[in-house]
Amino acid sequence: MNSPAVAAPRAGTTGWRAWATNNPKIRMFQTLVRREIWEHRSLWMAPLAVTALLLICALLTHGALKIDATDSSEWLDPQNKTIVFALAQWALTIPHYLVMILLLNFYLLDCLYAERKDRSILFWKSLPVTDGATVASKIFVSCVVLPLGTFALALVTDVLFTAIWNLRAAIGHAPELIVWDTVAFLKTQAVMFLGLVISVLWYAPFFGIFLLASAGLRRNVLMWVTVVPLLAAIGERIAFGTHWISSLIDYRWDGIWGSLHVETALLGSIRNVGLAEVVSIPAVYDRVHVGAAFTDIDLWLGIAFAAACAYAAARIRRYRDET
């Protein structure tokens, strides 16, 4: 009776899985990540719902990719098909990324607050898990698992959507609008992956503040992180006539994209539709200056700030109970 039982690796597990199972720290971290997936089911249910909706659209809609074209025949010109294909790939990912942004922010605001609200923090704290590991698991889920999962799912959705659309086109049910182009596909995915990585890193200060708010505030977490900065900016303007706060928020909102040197061509050109002005996403791939983004000191300062917030969140959780 009462003999300690270290779980033996399951029969048949080999390689890194066996190593991970036998390494208590890795096993603990895996378990913490699984906990997040179990607790926050919307993290995987919402993206899957988006995929399902898009695939239903692929099966049922007609000519969904008509972009306010002045002359639709121009879009069907074989020379422009690469651009149309890349734009379709890009447009199809938008629902996924919008959902991801919502999930990521709400998850970060909730992840350390919910356990205090339902008092389960007292259960979690009875387990030999450090506050640092708990906070790290939440950062990992929000900044690695969720973005990578979204990227992979959006990619699969793109491929499936294109396949379904082309099958329908082959039997005459849909216009031959999206023609597969492997190079354009790879370049588009590369641009989106890069954009995703840079976004996660650039917006890290926001994530850090959300995590800190989740760890520290007693109630109304969402209100504090939205209304308070807004009031602070307005207050500064009225009291001092300056706008440092709003400039800082504005800069952290879109400051990185300039350093990538992709100009505003992409979004602007879609609005102006004329094909001559459209800069296709594969073209962005050819122009983008990745090095400029990663050597931007503000990117690293932001990451350092986010790391300080994460450290503070873990410290706050150290002596935090259900209050």
Add this chain to the structure above:
Amino acid sequence: MTKVIEARGLRKSYGRSTGHSTPALEDVSFSVAPGRIVGLIGPNGAGKTTALKAILGLTSFEGELRVLDLDPRSRRDELMRDVSFIADVAVLPGWLRVGQALELVAGVHTRFNRARAEQFLRRTDIRMRSRVRELSKGMVTQLHLALILSIDARLLVLDEPTLGLDLLYRRQFYDALLSDFFNEERTILVTTHQVEEVENLFTDVIFINHGRVVLDSSVEGLAERYVQLTVAPDKAAQARALQPFYEREVFGRVVMIFDRPANGRPADRGAADQPTPDAPPAFADLAALGEIRTPSIADLFVAKMEAA
């Protein structure tokens, strides 16, 4: 290591930042030896939970505290490998499925015996697929207990573990604790205010009131030190001369509780070792006045709290 818990001069106040400081612990000292079941007993707001939180490294405090030879402030993470606790019955998260709870504890605790927890659960009506929010309060306690008792811990801390449970579950809870967990190498620290029910469980009791320890004794020690006399009203004056520290009337008879110091004479408020010529008679005389017995822990608790 001789003591599981060694506390000296623990102090803790709440509300310092607001300027209305309320002391929760004031110079609390006690120790707990291995293989004991200690009841930390006190009225609401006495400081029990604060003391437990200090022991579990869940709150800051002043003073000296060693738990399993570790300082819970600086080495909580190590401590939690050997300490289990149930802070409250209702703290398992509602979204958690029973099977997930087992996976979770098995994944983070190297000393968790999953087969044992499953064996516990087979004795109940709890299904692996159920979510905690779908279980009754009694079932949640059974689940929590199954998890905690399957951890090979050296110290188990229970804070009001049976609060709000019906008698049947309370009885099962303590039976499981004794038969499936406790042995001479393990120590259990329980806070409760349902003293009557668990007093047979304890080997030691610590009474705490207004943030101070008012009694710290083994249960055997209580029998040696305290005596309860039930006396007819006509002999009450004679008994009163022996200086009971507590007195009440029950069905026309007077019940008194006496604190018996080591020399066999009642406490003389600081001068017990040197009885004065008009000192009251020895305790042997008490039996002649009425019926004597060792007070129950519940009676002693009430007496100590009201005398304070």
